[in-house]
Amino acid sequence: MKRTLVALAAFCALSPVFAQSSAPAAASAPAVQSAASAPAVAKREARVEERIAQLHSSLKITPQQEEQWSKFADVMRENGRTMADLYRQRIAQRDTMSALDDMKQYEQITQANADGTKRLVEAFEPLYTSLSPEQKKLADSSFREEHGKARHDRAHRRPHAAGADAASATKP
Template identity: 90%
Template sequence: MKRTLIALAAFCALSPVFAQSSAPAAASAPGAQAPASAPAATKREARTEQRIAELHASLKITPQQEEQWSKFADVMRDNGRTMADLYRQRIAQRDTMSALDDMKQYEQITQANADGTKRLVEAFEPLYTSLSPEQKKLADTSFRSEHGKPRHERAHRHSKAAGADAASTTKP
């Protein structure tokens, strides 16, 4: 089980959609950029929801496991929103940041990723404990298959499988 949690943590660290900050989100991008980022935010949310649905189906979550599953899925959503906000801030400020500001912002993103991974592991552990041996095997295989692959390879593989809707529904 410890091995699975470590694998889960590594997977989450590689996927910014799963990270969460303990710090409150700073001011968002200027109003002029909000409409331009809305389609991207919608796509990110759709990818997060697609990943949640894929995991739910592949793990064969039972009605008895729904409470633990919901907590895990909510952390995934929160992490995705937090990381999206942090990256949006970074993009909005990239032309005016000093090297020191850039490093501080990178530190904030890295810390948010670590905090989010911790929260995700905490939410996943009771769910994993409730899984049947068959479901645990499915979880182990699912998470293991995503490790060690660059993010673009995972997205590319899923975009091929998803067909025309791939642009808005593939996971990161």
């Protein structure tokens, strides 16, 4: 049960990052793309920082828990950057990718998601262990609510189109 909760917590902590990482606009030249996506990158990073601050506050992290918290927050930031980079690459290449390239890139994103979740669980477990019973209840509730919200948001983003476009649009 505890491992399931930690995995759920990790997923919930990451899901807002993933949801926000898939929206930057594509540009034709890499330099133009970097300049055009700079505000989007800053906006995504700000959202990650907002989520970190919100969790820190809602979990009532104590000074004694700051070391574990800091490790967890750093993994959230790193995962957010990794996924944003992968999605930026995907968007920049989407018009020139073959079906095989598309599948390989999707595999890379999926593997990065799994690897990031594993790192997040590893960072969250010592933090969760250090939480008081009251804090654990807050964490359980917070992550449960966030998971439900993320699942609801993903369900409403799926296109209703038919055929190959619908299949490829459901990928990150």
